[in-house]
Amino acid sequence: MTAPERAPWPRLTGSEPCMAPGADPEHWTGSPAQRLKGQEECLVNCPESTRRQCLAWALDHPTHAGPGIWAGTTYTDRRRLRELRAAATK
Incomplete structure (x- = not known):
């Protein structure tokens, strides 16, 4: 199984x-x-x-996005969104 494609830089x-x-x-x-x-x-x-692209990038690259603001979201917001996305794909 191949890894899903990651969002490109916005x-x-x-x-x-x-x-x-x-x-x-x-x-x-x-x-x-x-x-x-x-x-x-x-x-x-x-x-x-642009916000949609930034959010996609930050969700797919959490290490690089770090704790900064991306698309108006915080690190905690993005962690929750990744958890929801993972649960939805199960």
Whole structure:
């Protein structure tokens, strides 16, 4: 049995809040309070198609995604989503 294909790196348009000029990387990787700001920015300002791609990538690459904010989700959110996805495929 072959391993399922993993999501590719998201196609970024440059309009994402994490790519904006002057974007503070701490909003996605800093303290929990800082990540909350990034989470809000992402959910309000990031294009939906990009969020879907980022979420797919972060779910398929948990080690590389780490504790940062991806597609407006936290590490805990993504762990729960992976558990749900695994249960749904059983």
